[in-house]
Amino acid sequence: MIRITKQTDYGILLLTRLAGDPGRLFTAPELAIEATLPLPMVSKILKALARQGLLSSQRGVKGGYCLAAPAEEISVARVIEAIEGPIGITECIEEAPGECGLAEVCSVRSNWNRINRAIREALAQISLAEMGANSGSAQLVTLGNSGKGAGGASAATR
Amino acid sequence: MIRITKQTDYGILLLTRLAGDPGRLFTAPELAIEATLPLPMVSKILKALARQGLLSSQRGVKGGYCLAAPAEEISVARVIEAIEGPIGITECIEEAPGECGLAEVCSVRSNWNRINRAIREALAQISLAEMGANSGSAQLVTLGNSGKGAGGASAATR
DNA sequence: GTAAAGGGTACTGATCCGGTCCAATTTTGG
DNA sequence: CCAAAATTGGACCGGATCAGTACCCTTTAC
Ligand code: FES
Ligand code: FES
Numbered sequence: 001m002i003r004i005t006k007q008t009d010y011g012i013l014l015l016t017r018l019a020g021d022p023g024r025l026f027t028a029p030e031l032a033i034e035a036t037l038p039l040p041m042v043s044k045i046l047k048a049l050a051r052q053g054l055l056s057s058q059r060g061v062k063g064g065y066c067l068a069a070p071a072e073e074i075s076v077a078r079v080i081e082a083i084e085g086p087i088g089i090t091e092c093i094e095e096a097p098g099e100c101g102l103a104e105v106c107s108v109r110s111n112w113n114r115i116n117r118a119i120r121e122a123l124a125q126i127s128l129a130e131m132g133a134n135s136g137s138a139q140l141v142t143l144g145n146s147g148k149g150a151g152g153a154s155a156a157t158r
Numbered sequence: 159m160i161r162i163t164k165q166t167d168y169g170i171l172l173l174t175r176l177a178g179d180p181g182r183l184f185t186a187p188e189l190a191i192e193a194t195l196p197l198p199m200v201s202k203i204l205k206a207l208a209r210q211g212l213l214s215s216q217r218g219v220k221g222g223y224c225l226a227a228p229a230e231e232i233s234v235a236r237v238i239e240a241i242e243g244p245i246g247i248t249e250c251i252e253e254a255p256g257e258c259g260l261a262e263v264c265s266v267r268s269n270w271n272r273i274n275r276a277i278r279e280a281l282a283q284i285s286l287a288e289m290g291a292n293s294g295s296a297q298l299v300t301l302g303n304s305g306k307g308a309g310g311a312s313a314a315t316r
Numbered sequence: 317g318t319a320a321a322g323g324g325t326a327c328t329g330a331t332c333c334g335g336t337c338c339a340a341t342t343t344t345g346g
Numbered sequence: 347c348c349a350a351a352a353t354t355g356g357a358c359c360g361g362a363t364c365a366g367t368a369c370c371c372t373t374t375a376c
Contacts, residue, residue, distance in 0.1 A: 005364065008166070010269075012240075027321065046322085050322085051323085060375060087159075088160070107290055108174055108290075111288065155293075196336080205353080205354065216353080219343055220343075221352045
């Protein structure tokens with residue numbers, strides 16, 4: 001239903017915590033306690049993020065995780081893609097070549113792709129630093145419509 | 159994975175078809191053949207859309223479905239909400255009162271809600287008429303960022 | 317060498333989605 | 347009135363995906 005998975009949600013939560021103290025090394029048990037999440041789950045998520053290059057990991061007794069890049073340079077889109085694969089609201093994405101069969105009769109695919117891209121870009125423009133800023137001073141994302149015309153008055157559909 | 163369900167995808171496809179001949183009555187078997195989809199599936203989707211008031215249905219021998227409103231006034235957001243419930247990328251939405259337990263330690267919820275709203279609005283501004291326009295003359299949705307300054311270092315709130 | 321940490325993989329239970337089917341109701345039309 | 351055609355409503359099942367857990371291995375500090 002247009003949902004990110006819980007793992008991704010947790011992942012962002014953990015990453016913002018990491019972003020609070022850049023340079024410091026956080027261990028998985030420590031993060032699990034702080035976030036009140038089960039350790040195996042936290043461990044699993046951190047592993048995935050490290051594998052995708054979003055986290056640097058240090059093994060051994062004094063090991064732990066830290067951000068692999070400044071929080072401002074990590075977008076939520078990257079986190080989502082790291083944990084659950086490419087972002088796309090529809091099944092039939094332009095990148096996916098075969099299948100769907102309906103492609104010929106489908107008059108909406110190109111428009112979906114445009115929407116997909118818009119959402120992806122919206123998520124790509126939000127950094128971890130902004131997610132952690134709970135002050136909410138500025139609007140995160142604004143949507144404008146250019147050259148729409150067709151349904152000018154239709155925005156009130158709700 | 160940030161996906162709409164196939165039913166919703168089909169639903170939009172069907173609705174754009176309906177939008178092509180406003181006023182005319184389409185039967186479920188007819189639409190199923192045109193879209194090369196199984197009849198039970200089409201029927202199920204149309205039922206849901208009719209129940210939510212997006213389609214008018216006429217029972218009996220000469221029955222069928224037609225749009226309950228002009229195509230310009232039906233947004234994809236409404237279609238999605240009709241078939242799969244409220245739009246929200248995260249589990250813990252502001253509308254959902256209880257649960258999540260993490261709410262106290264969760265520093266990202268308010269920002270997620272803002273993202274949720276942005277996506278919802280983006281989908282609310284696209285009408286069926288625009289989805290059917292395969293010419294793609296104009297951009298459907300554009301994203302702007304105000305007061306963000308991600309590129310600059312100003313956003314470094316810490 | 318041992319303890320503490322990450323790394324990888326496999327497994328299970330629950331949930332949800334896709335898809336199908338059947339029985340009931342309503343309308344047309346003879 | 348009766349039969350045919352269409353919508354309506356609900357139940358049902360198989361499969362995919364997710365959440366969560368467990369086990370075993372490798373690496374490092376002391
Ligand atoms: S449904 Fe797959 S291309 Fe439109
Ligand atoms: S994870 Fe539920 S409020 Fe943040």
